[in-house]
Amino acid sequence: MEWVVKVGGSLFPDDAIEFCKALVGKNAIVICGGGDLANKLREYDADIKFSDTAAHKTAILCMDILGMLVADKIDGAEAVYSVEDAKKVMVDGRLPILLPSRLFEYLDPLEHSWDVTSDSISVYIAWLLKSKILIVTNVDGIYDVDPSIDGAKLLKSINAKKLLNFSETSVDVNLPELLLEYNLDCYVVNGKFPKRAISLIEGKNSKCTFIRGENKPEVF
Amino acid sequence: MEWVVKVGGSLFPDDAIEFCKALVGKNAIVICGGGDLANKLREYDADIKFSDTAAHKTAILCMDILGMLVADKIDGAEAVYSVEDAKKVMVDGRLPILLPSRLFEYLDPLEHSWDVTSDSISVYIAWLLKSKILIVTNVDGIYDVDPSIDGAKLLKSINAKKLLNFSETSVDVNLPELLLEYNLDCYVVNGKFPKRAISLIEGKNSKCTFIRGENKPEVF
Numbered sequence: 001m002e003w004v005v006k007v008g009g010s011l012f013p014d015d016a017i018e019f020c021k022a023l024v025g026k027n028a029i030v031i032c033g034g035g036d037l038a039n040k041l042r043e044y045d046a047d048i049k050f051s052d053t054a055a056h057k058t059a060i061l062c063m064d065i066l067g068m069l070v071a072d073k074i075d076g077a078e079a080v081y082s083v084e085d086a087k088k089v090m091v092d093g094r095l096p097i098l099l100p101s102r103l104f105e106y107l108d109p110l111e112h113s114w115d116v117t118s119d120s121i122s123v124y125i126a127w128l129l130k131s132k133i134l135i136v137t138n139v140d141g142i143y144d145v146d147p148s149i150d151g152a153k154l155l156k157s158i159n160a161k162k163l164l165n166f167s168e169t170s171v172d173v174n175l176p177e178l179l180l181e182y183n184l185d186c187y188v189v190n191g192k193f194p195k196r197a198i199s200l201i202e203g204k205n206s207k208c209t210f211i212r213g214e215n216k217p218e219v220f
Numbered sequence: 221m222e223w224v225v226k227v228g229g230s231l232f233p234d235d236a237i238e239f240c241k242a243l244v245g246k247n248a249i250v251i252c253g254g255g256d257l258a259n260k261l262r263e264y265d266a267d268i269k270f271s272d273t274a275a276h277k278t279a280i281l282c283m284d285i286l287g288m289l290v291a292d293k294i295d296g297a298e299a300v301y302s303v304e305d306a307k308k309v310m311v312d313g314r315l316p317i318l319l320p321s322r323l324f325e326y327l328d329p330l331e332h333s334w335d336v337t338s339d340s341i342s343v344y345i346a347w348l349l350k351s352k353i354l355i356v357t358n359v360d361g362i363y364d365v366d367p368s369i370d371g372a373k374l375l376k377s378i379n380a381k382k383l384l385n386f387s388e389t390s391v392d393v394n395l396p397e398l399l400l401e402y403n404l405d406c407y408v409v410n411g412k413f414p415k416r417a418i419s420l421i422e423g424k425n426s427k428c429t430f431i432r433g434e435n436k437p438e439v440f
Contacts, residue, residue: 013268037257044289048233054292058285065278069264072274 001090001131002027003201006122008137009035011191012066017073019136022194023095024076026201028134029086030097031125032070033118034062042114056112057101063118064099071097083129098125111174119172127182134200136191137170141209157210160186171211179213186211221310221351223248223421226342228357229255231411232286237293239356242414243315244296246421248354249306250317251345252290253338254282262334276332277321283338284319291317303349318345331394339392347402354420356411357390361429377430380406391431399433406431 005028007016012035020030034041038059045055071079077095080086082103086096100121109124110116119135126133143152146168163169163176171188179186189197189208199206225248227236232255240250254261258279265275291299297315300306302323306316320341329344330336339355346353363372366388380396383389391408399406409417409428419426 013264017268036260040256040260041285041289044233048237048289048293050289050292054288058288061281061285061288065261065281068274068278068281069261069268069270072270073268 001029001086001096001129003134004029004031004122004126004129004131005134005136005197005201006031006119007033007070007191008135009033009038009062009066009118010138011136012036013069013073015138015191016066016070019191019194019197020070020077020095020097021074022198023201024074025093025095026198027090028095028201029090029125029129029131030067030070030077030095031100031118031122032063032067032097034059035066037062037065038117045114052112052114055114056110056116057105059114059117060101060104060121063121064101067097067099100125110178113174115172115174117172117174119175120178123175123178123182123184123186127184133184133186134197135171135175135186135188136197137188138191139170140190140207141188142166142169142171142211154207155209157212160211160213163211176211176213179211182213184213186213221247221249221306221316221349223354224251224342224346224349224351225249225354225356225417225421226251226339227253227290227411228355229253229258229282229286229338230358231356232256233289233293235358235411236286236290239411239414239417240290240297240315240317241294242418243421244294245313245315246418247310248315248421249310249345249349249351250287250290250297250315251320251338251342252283252286252317254279255286257282257285258337265334272332272334275334276330276336277325279334279337280321280324280341283341284321287317287319320345330398333394335392335394337392337394339395340398343395343398343402343404343406347404353404353406354417355391355395355406355408356417357408358411359390360410360427361408362386362389362391362431374427375429377432380431380433383431396431396433399431402433404433406433 160176383396
């Protein structure tokens with residue numbers, strides 16, 4: 001698996017399904033964010049204050065649910081719990097969508113906190129599989145300021161160290177730290193234009209933000 | 221486990237947590253409904269039309285999530301995936317909350333359909349464990365007409381066969397059929413008054429509806 005592709009929950013259902021259809025047959029494994037379900041859990045948590053562990057585990061189950069539902073709508077995709085099954089699915093030219101709950105139950109590698117969300121989980125899996133990582137969201141990448149502000153400028157590339165100081169972006173607050181910890185680069189791309197992601201996967205240039213987590217020269 | 225207690229998702233979070241606190245130390249195993257999360261999946265399904273199997277499996281994962289969260293807030297409760305673990309928890313005087321997804325993955329005993337929801341799942345588990353079944357909801361039981369209508373009368377008892385012809389009640393549409401199939405009786409009680417359920421569990425009378433699924437004489 002050359003690429004771990006994390007499909008943001010904000011794209012679910014239609015855009016996530018369309019995006020993943022375009023990935024069938026590519027050298028990629030998909031992980032879905034928890035979307036509205038995880039947001040609902042955050043709402044409950046704001047009132048009730050569950051333990052960090054319960055919040056972490058249930059948020060990951062939301063990723064399983066959306067992953068199952070996306071896989072359900074794509075003929076060439078299959079939801080899997082293990083890397084073994086993901087490999088079998090790929091051999092058949094199909095797209096594996098990884099449901100991360102069981103793998104995380106066995107490995108439990110990350111801090112239990114709302115800061116560790118599906119982006120961070122995908123980085124960990126990319127490190128585990130020695131894959132590149134593509135984060136697919138509902139904006140074109142990371143901007144210098146809030147993208148809703150007039151004149152906000154899309155960053156072609158940014159160092160993860162610099163991103164540590166950004167207050168809010170289209171990626172999880174914990175992501176840059178994990179990229180540095182795991183020595184991984186990452187691409188952030190808009191899922192509403194699947195061709196952009198496909199270009200990147202095929203080694204071509206495309207509209208996106210490249211986050212440099214490794215000590216390597218600039219790509220763009 | 222003398223009782224399987226199905227706690228309706230409509231009671232989540234506060235009433236479900238308070239209710240389950242009262243059950244600690246009783247001879248019971250809890251199963252939680254999927255609540256707002258399952259309702260959200262129904263909304264998606266209305267638009268997107270997932271397969272019956274995907275809808276069934278993801279709705280059961282919602283039950284896991286709410287079960288984990290309820291258990292998280294009760295010192296004397298523990299979320300478990302297996303009957304073996306439920307028994308261990310009970311030996312310690314604690315309350316097991318069964319997360320049904322894995323048991324249902326192994327057994328897959330029920331039709332995959334939106335009609336088969338958490339009530340039906342709980343009936344199956346009660347049959348499996350040779351337990352009595354208590355369905356805990358947000359109304360006092362089953363009424364002769366919609367309980368929001370003035371003069372609606374709470375039924376003290378009803379035969380499951382008769383309930384087959386009711387259009388909408390506080391229990392799942394599929395429940396009476398399953399009670400008949402599995403030859404099981406069932407009590408429906410309001411979770412906002414935990415003492416009522418405790419009375420029933422202790423063999424006393426209480427405000428509720430008794431659904432007769434077995435060919436036995438009337439209890440009330």
